[in-house]
Amino acid sequence: MSYSYLFKFIIIGDTGVGKSGLLLQFTDKRFQPVYDLTIGVEFGARMITVDNKPIKLQIWDTAGQESFRSITRSYYRGAAGALLVYDITRRETFSHLASWLEDARQHAVPNMTIMLIGNKCDLAQRRAVSTEEGEQFAKEHGLIFMEASAKTAQNVEEAFVKTAATIYKKLQDGVLELNGVSQFIPS
Template identity: 85%
Template structure:
């Protein structure tokens, strides 16, 4: 299937916040509760539609452990969007957002769209971070915000699609030079299949889920 644009995403945040689960829910519509740690970087892809245009999302899921931080940093370059994830039941994952944001701002292009996701909204009874705190942090740092649940799929689709819609609007507004692939955007060619076939819901997964 051909695409109008390909957007590269990176998923970042502390280990155990559910980054791999969010990706798996988005690409495969399934939740895998077994926790294998992501080693380095995993990959997934899916086609979506923004304003009647087919968009391919190429998503890099990164390891949250400090020991992999240098590998993660190399993936900021060439990313059009980032999903910055914390766990609403673990206060320390929210406290570490500033550090992740500093990394992103230092290593990514200045126009990268960052979506802040408070994951595990299905565990509201164990909530340690209020929705208002998440909203306030996003507002202060110019991020898009929503709470989601990789387990129930609540807002997972919306998080990836809304990020893509924001990137698409930036293209229309002339913010990105789409001929420069270092911005994480690739212009598609009509009628030519995208890499990996570009099937709806297609994905390539390495290793386990739910690691981080």
């Protein structure tokens, strides 16, 4: 299938926050309760439509372990969007967001669109990080924010599409350069 744009996304965050689950739910519409740890990087792709334009999302799911951090950094290159993920039931994953964000801002293009995702909102009864804290962190750092659940699919589609729509708007407004970040493929 042909597409007008190709946007590269990267999914970042601590190990075990559900990055691979979000990718699988978005690309395959399914949930896998048990995952092997991602070693290095996994890849997925899917077509979406924004403003009647077909857009291909190329999504790189990165390993969250510190030992893979140097490998992961090379995948920021050319990424137009990032999903920065934490687990709402594990406070330490929220505490590490500033470090992940610093990495992203250091290694990615300026004006990259970053969506902060509080994952596992289906486990609200075990919540360790409030929605308000997530909103506040996003506001302070200029991020888009959403809580989602890879298990129930709540807000998964919306997170990827909203991020892509924001990238598309930045391209239309001239805030983001096409070269190296994403590609425009004339029909």
